[in-house]
Amino acid sequence: SRLLNPQRYIEQRRQEIQREQERRLHRHSRLQTSITSTDNIALIANEASRIAPPSYNQTMGLVDENEERQAALAEHLRLAG
Known part of the structure; x- marks a missing residue:
């Protein structure tokens, strides 16, 4: 048809x-x-x-400056491309 x-x-x-x-x-x-x-x-x-789960130190309430620096650096590099 x-x-x-x-x-x-x-x-x-x-x-x-x-x-x-x-x-x-x-x-x-x-x-x-x-x-x-x-x-x-x-x-x-x-x-x-x-979102990534909290690290062991964050879970235990401990502040690790090195870990925070690493996170800040990773974020900076991610934004920079």
Whole structure:
């Protein structure tokens, strides 16, 4: 039917695509309204898990100046590229 009546095929296909886009948009707007604080907490926890865990000295409450210098140097080098 695509070859016999290309105009009709194009029109039907366009309508299918439009319906699919409307469905997707509707689903997306429903998801947006269902986002709750628990989702936000999960996002924050996920973000925090990407940050390096505290060192042994930090965990024990000890301040190691050398370690802080190393961290500052690493950050400086990271920013400098």
